[in-house]
Amino acid sequence: MKAKTPSDSRTTMTDLVLPSETNPLNNLFGGELLARMDRAASIAARRHSRRVCVTASVNHVAFNRAVPLGSVVTVEATISRAFKSSMEIFIDVWIEDRESGNRTKANEAIYTFVAVDETGRPIEVAPVVPETDLEKERFAAALRRKQLSLVLAGKMKPHEATELKALFD
Numbered sequence: 001m002k003a004k005t006p007s008d009s010r011t012t013m014t015d016l017v018l019p020s021e022t023n024p025l026n027n028l029f030g031g032e033l034l035a036r037m038d039r040a041a042s043i044a045a046r047r048h049s050r051r052v053c054v055t056a057s058v059n060h061v062a063f064n065r066a067v068p069l070g071s072v073v074t075v076e077a078t079i080s081r082a083f084k085s086s087m088e089i090f091i092d093v094w095i096e097d098r099e100s101g102n103r104t105k106a107n108e109a110i111y112t113f114v115a116v117d118e119t120g121r122p123i124e125v126a127p128v129v130p131e132t133d134l135e136k137e138r139f140a141a142a143l144r145r146k147q148l149s150l151v152l153a154g155k156m157k158p159h160e161a162t163e164l165k166a167l168f169d
């Protein structure tokens, strides 16, 4: 299968924060941001694989900054690595300053998607070839994160997670 770069499937979604999407402090509700990130990541996974993709795991979410009502929020999803049927997707969330237009990083997350066939069975996807330094860094660490996620999900025994263990040696 022909390899693809992260920029081949990068997905950017920009939208406003409306009153119905906020918490009592008038900041974006966390679940709403999770849904926006899931949508963008799902499109990136689909563009990479050209298959139906399902969310297998939310590996990491950091709500570092509150996102106030009325903000212009950009969610950017980029594939970092593909394994056999699974794909790790990084999501970076940016807020745009109304006056200057400058973007500030607000949050980030890492999701795992699996490409499936018409019956919902996992199916092989193309490999990823990272290009930039950041893409190469994320690619290199993706196997460790996959092993951690599988161990936490009870799908891999800790002693089998060799790359993850190497981090602590």
Ligand SMILES: CC(C)(COP(=O)(O)OP(=O)(O)OC[C@H]1O[C@@H](n2cnc3c(N)ncnc32)[C@H](O)[C@@H]1OP(=O)(O)O)[C@@H](O)C(=O)NCCC(=O)NCCS
Residues within 6 Å of the ligand: 054, 055, 056, 057, 082, 083, 084, 085, 086, 087, 112, 114, 116, 120, 121, 122, 146, 149, 150, 153, 155
């Ligand atoms: C995700 C799903 C397709 C995996 O199916 P499965 O029968 O467990 O298949 P496998 O064990 O072969 O796993 C398939 C791939 O997913 C990976 N995977 C499964 N669970 C994972 C987890 N928690 N974290 C990271 N990767 C995971 C496996 O490592 C494997 O990767 P690889 O093929 O690249 O090596 C299946 O569990 C499913 O359909 N879940 C529901 C998805 C869904 O509805 N999501 C929306 C949320 S409501």
